[in-house]
Amino acid sequence: MKVALAQLNYIIGDFEGNSAKIIKNIQHAKAQGADLVIFSELSVTGYYPHDLLEKKEFIFKAEETVQKIAESCRGIAAIVGAPCINENERGKKLFNAALFLADGRILSVHKKTLLPTYDIFDEYRHFEPNNDFQIAEYKNKRIAVTICEDLWDEQPTASEFGKDKLYQVSPMERLAELNPDFVVNISASPFSYNQESWRKDILIKKAKTYKLPVIYVNQTGAQAELIFDGGSVFINNQGEIIKELKYFEEDFLVINTDNEAEKAVQPSSGYIEKIYNALILGIRDYLYKSGFRKAVLGLSGGIDSAVTAVLAVRALGPENVRVLLLPSKYSSDHSIEDARQLAENLQIQYDLIEIQSAVDGFEKSLSPLFEGTDPGVAEENIQARARGIYLMAISNKFGNILLNTTNKSECAVGYGTLYGDMNGSIAVLGDVYKTDVFKLARHINRNTEIIPENTIIKPPSAELRPGQKDTDSLPEYDLLDQILFNYIELNQSPDEIEEKGFDRKVIERVMKLVNINEFKRFQAAPILRISSKAFGFGRKMPLVGRY
């Protein structure tokens, strides 16, 4: 059977736009002689609609849209993802479904059984698990239609404090009993640089176990925090990846399930390049899908804002990025010079505003209240917040989205000022550890010096007091980031981290910093997620408590 894999970028709730794109691809697939074209999970609504799924008008609109798409399926079949209503007396109101469309109607409905409800996934909040297994039959082929997690009945668990068999059922085991010819998996699987290989391993394992070809169709595009990387594949019944679609962009390919031997996979790239591409897509889609084109950020001369500026320019074009240089009396000359040099290298608009007089004004009017106290965090934060006012003024006046430049190491230990440098509509580097920010800078400079070398080699500093360095209050980033990765991504206990050779006191200090800063992260900008455990809605900690 000739099957088209349509790896597209959807917008949540944009029924018109999504269905127009789907119908266009159905026609395109038909023109290329495909019998069936496959779209990704919840492609009709966009993934993930969250509590819009509780609105009846949203669900009825989704149903109408599926009907409209079905009517365009003549002489070709399509599989699309959409919610469908649970007509049983008991259970949640909806199923997460794959709809098999042909002959102008819905031929069969395949409902998701395994509903991921961990990390960023929240599907049991809205959907009832399926318990009814059937095969789609079309043109003498028997097709096992599965949805994302349905093939993940065996989980690779990050720590031993979990189960590899997270679910009571194996949908594929049940479907295999019905003698399918091949397996389709429609997915909405977000990118994590440190879990990416798991996904392919699972798909390969299923192909081998059941000796069936597997067609996996993921979406691409970013949906606020989540970045979907595409990378759809066709795997033969030996478990070999025969075709692989592009990463971080839309793609389309027709394969023959019976006769596809020539391999065409994507060139492999390192994790830093993947993160680089992911973040560019994340910035672009955050702005475009919110209806904006232009961004603003503050350039400090430091590495975080430098890397963010480059990513913004790659995402939006230099004409759509402007920066402010906002030095105070503690800013070193080279900082201003480095920032200016970067802006010129990128050919973006930059303006310089001295913040000192604003800061002095605040301090003067506060002096009767602050009498007898020593200068400290309160005064340092005034600087960061004054910068925030300037950046938001540009944003409010001209409609440029403020990009936040906080990195994951800072975000973890609370090294940042709420309502100051923590401002922004989207945190570009909020899931990238400082040591990886350096690697991104090197990657950006691999052919030519875009980020001034001085920005990369100087010791990191917030420049909020004379001679300040990040290492005055934090461990060296090499050490800090390793401890954080063990604690956050790997969810390890202090004992386990200590066993790896780290100093107990440093571990406990870092963990305490992470724990006491939940209140800051609660109000932080949304973070572009590139790892298996980002700060944000995939990591929910109590806001107050003793731990």
Next chain:
Amino acid sequence: MKVALAQLNYIIGDFEGNSAKIIKNIQHAKAQGADLVIFSELSVTGYYPHDLLEKKEFIFKAEETVQKIAESCRGIAAIVGAPCINENERGKKLFNAALFLADGRILSVHKKTLLPTYDIFDEYRHFEPNNDFQIAEYKNKRIAVTICEDLWDEQPTASEFGKDKLYQVSPMERLAELNPDFVVNISASPFSYNQESWRKDILIKKAKTYKLPVIYVNQTGAQAELIFDGGSVFINNQGEIIKELKYFEEDFLVINTDNEAEKAVQPSSGYIEKIYNALILGIRDYLYKSGFRKAVLGLSGGIDSAVTAVLAVRALGPENVRVLLLPSKYSSDHSIEDARQLAENLQIQYDLIEIQSAVDGFEKSLSPLFEGTDPGVAEENIQARARGIYLMAISNKFGNILLNTTNKSECAVGYGTLYGDMNGSIAVLGDVYKTDVFKLARHINRNTEIIPENTIIKPPSAELRPGQKDTDSLPEYDLLDQILFNYIELNQSPDEIEEKGFDRKVIERVMKLVNINEFKRFQAAPILRISSKAFGFGRKMPLVGRY
């Protein structure tokens, strides 16, 4: 059987504090001749620990603590709530359990079957549903031990777009087959002023259906956003509430399951008084459980900050509340006077800082960049953000927690400045509509004028430009709040709201304002929840999309 109901306030992760309190109450119950003492759901860990449940050291510590508590149960039995490990090969790693402790050990384990995963509940994220029903046997009594939602197999659904039978199983139906003598329900049920009666109705219905006495033990205290109201009850086998414990405070009572006829229920109070008590508890516990005692807020002369100040004084005492008066050139004289009068009525420290020179400074340095533009939102926001800087400076310098004064109507339609008046560690009124804020003010002034009358009767204004009134950009609050309640709490569609007689254009304008302001609410302060649908983690909407 003599049973003690221990309605207590726990701290998440505070195993030492929680267990000390539990053990003290076990001893107290024993001294009063009780055979059994009942604590609430997840009392050992505090409710709700969220992803701390994914940390093995947290779970092991909970197990240890249960053992320690069990050892204190000699000559008396206790039921406590704690997570316990799922030893089966498949499923989530944990159960949400009620542990029946007696003779120094765990006598039986009763696991939660129905795991609420909607609104603010997220239990399927961490727990496996139980499928094994058993009775606790103690001193010749057969006790059906259930956990909160286990009695809620039939849901009152707010809109018809849901099911009243949300679950496949009815745990009480199964337990009733085992001939219990009475039912225990340990609970962690947060306060919603508009759903409170449902809870009692459900308990009464179960008592009547199964002709069994029901002992319901809820917790009290606030856990960041969530406020638990207590109100534990003993219901006889006719479905009559015989005893009722206090609301919004700890309480303790011994009842006799076989012989308890004399009624002692709490005096009934109106919903405004309940909200008033809930918010006071919410402020106090947010601060105390975070390790703070003092608060700061800005007094504008308006009603939101006035009501917030009164609630803060009731929660923390006048010596722990300080306020700033931060007038600009657009502030009317009476605003400053009203604010000053309130501060004097409350006997709290107040300082006045004119913000105009700071605002002028920002505008002057931005003037080359703003040349040729008309003054607008950018300039208005500078005022709100300058105030934010002053308030946060006091907070950072002296350790006073900044209380946010935004009300629910503003929060809904985005009538507030990010990083300005949206600042704060906890939003006291964020779940209270403006029309209810007025009622709270009247309630506060019921005996004597604490809030100046002028604050209550003048038209609401942000005072960010000359002669500005809220109604310049918003519908009248009476109308706005009704539409918002239908849209947010009742989750109704525009058609349904229109059928109630509201103007379609106004409905659509309000809905659009709500929808386009998700980005603001994403970074808003945590909100004390008093309704069935507060902004915050109980209402998750996509951040970008078209809807």
